Amino acid sequence: MESLHGIPGGKKEVWNTVSRIYLDGTLTTRTDPQVLEEMLPYFTEKYAVPSSQFSHSHGKAIEEEIEKRREFIKGYIDGKEGKLIFTSGGTEANNLAIKGFARENWDKGMHIISSSIEHQSVRHTLYTLEKEGFEVTYLPVSPEGYVDPDDVKKNIREDTILVTLQHSNPEVGVIQPIEEIGKIVKEKGIAFHVDAAYSTGWIPFSVENWKADMVTLTAHKVHGPKGTGALWIRDGIKIKPLIDGTFHEYGLRGGIPNIPGIIGFAKALELMDDEERERVKYLRDYLWKRLKEEIEDIKLNGPEERHPANLNVTIRYVEGEAVVIQLDLLGVSVTTGSACFSRKLEASYVLRAMGVPYEDAHGSLRFGISRFTTEKEIDEAVSRLKEVVERLRKISPLGRKE
């Protein structure tokens, strides 16, 4: 396991083997080849499972390897005082945290506080709980996307049992004042869940400083494999499992865990360091600078201080959908609004909650920079985008004043 500390060379290599430019790193990222390499033996050579540790040494060896990763990830988030339950990703971890806690603790109260810009996996989990009789308060956000800690305080009631908020938002990059909110929630003795799926690896944090009781993580947004995540739970917090089965993952998640995925998850975190985050942030800032230089009537959505890999802009007098489709024809992958909403041609609920006017929300573009993005790709993408915007504005029915 020394390799968790020393990174073998080559991580700065550019792995782009395709000419298309992928700028949708907010939705998912490419699994780093070094991550894949680490995972491969766990398919074909080390294929035993931890639960067979009591029967034979194949199982014991895997159990030790998985526990090392579990401890490493717990250390990474400063979560020694809790359990890490591996899941199939952020979505399952959010479901497990929120449903698991609510269904175990409903006798203490049935009120939950959240926000109006949560990820769909939190929103829909809360909708399900509402059908089961729980009451949810969805806090509003400021024009930049911030939840006001005072609002959290004001909305806490006698029967509030849980506050669930995301750390960073994948659409507009806003980072919530979780530490301040955590203090308030803790003072009231209420459980605090933080969805840190998008922050995993990108923004270092401490679950202790947050005073969090449950924290959601995922691997695939930070060059880890898809289908692997985790829920961290503070010792003493009780939840009901969602998936019943054999006594895996402390009895809180039945089914044999994704062993290669867990190995890859730890490796992906190991590959992240400040240098890497700075480099991606530099590229993101470079993209924003180039966009402002080349395209008129463009504005930033969300705050300046944001997730290092995220950019969200509104280009006025064009339709985001039209831009995305035309850019795709020119070999550039980006998205407009939120991925799930764009399919329905509705304005993004996140931007709407921030008070972004309907037309501006429709003209929004979301970029996700990754480890594999290059400056050259950004230059190329901006020049293709400029071409598309100019073409669309010529025929735009959206009333641009000349």
Ligand SMILES: *Cc1c(COP(=O)(O)O)cnc(C)c1O
């Ligand atoms: C991506 C994401 C999730 C879902 O994680 P998956 O691993 O894709 O299921 C949850 N919350 C936030 C904030 C995310 O960005």
